[in-house]
Ligand SMILES: Nc1nc2c(ncn2[C@@H]2O[C@H](COP(=O)(O)OP(=O)(O)OP(=O)(O)O)[C@@H](O)[C@H]2O)c(=O)[nH]1
């Protein structure tokens with residue numbers, strides 16, 4: 001009886017938690033972006049830009065958007081650190097790939113790095129948000145231009161979007177997060193991750209009424225668990241208001 005009520009309570013009141021990986025080559029602005037996300041959604045003071053150092057391990061940011069909790073994982077983008085990324089793939093609901101749109105010399109590196117990420121089987125079906133960052137700089141390429149330049153192949157089956165953002169002034173941040181929440185809530189990958197974690201909504205609740213499978217669920221969960229020894233620390237958060245930026249829906253979201 002307890003499990004019946006607990007299951008119902010859990011189903012009604014537990015917020016969905018999504019894991020979002022922030023990737024991109026070094027100096028793209030990933031950590032500055034995470035900092036901005038926290039300032040926008042947690043309404044706290046941002047860490048000054050000159051106090052953000054190159055990331056060696058992992059920065060984590062947690063925000064809440066309506067009924068969803070988003071956990072952002074920001075990893076270091078220096079070449080020697082990129083091999084760590086794949087340890088996080090299996091548990092990621094979506095990928096945010098940040099590109100310094102003001103630095104064309106880095107585009108080749110960004111393109112080949114992103115293509116390698118997309119080839120990884122552990123990221124199959126993960127929605128992809130490509131951010132053309134540093135739009136506060138006059139030389140920054142627009143999201144449309146960047147999309148044309150990257151000319152990414154093998155995006156056909158993936159839900160994705162290009163967005164122009166500035167991690168400095170917050171341009172495009174809210175739109176990006178809204179898009180992420182929408183696609184993650186409806187993506188097949190989320191269903192798969194939920195099923196693996198044993199939290200597939202009402203179906204799971206009904207299942208818990210007839211069988212107590214928590215041990216089995218723990219086993220499954222352990223298999224995909226992440227080593228958080230790498231965690232170096234959280235960053236700090238301000239407030240933000242910006243007009244809606246131009247967006248490129250290179251492919252209308254589809255939800256197989
Ligand atoms: N003008 C401008 N500069 C930015 C923006 N975002 C980041 N930067 C600057 O770009 C540099 C790199 O920013 P980081 O956030 O440390 O970049 P990162 O991608 O986290 O780099 P790694 O941790 O080494 O992978 C810093 O000097 C930032 O101040 C932006 O939107 N506009």
Ligand SMILES: [Mg+2]
Pocket residue numbers: 030031032053054055074075076077
């Ligand atoms: Mg960083």
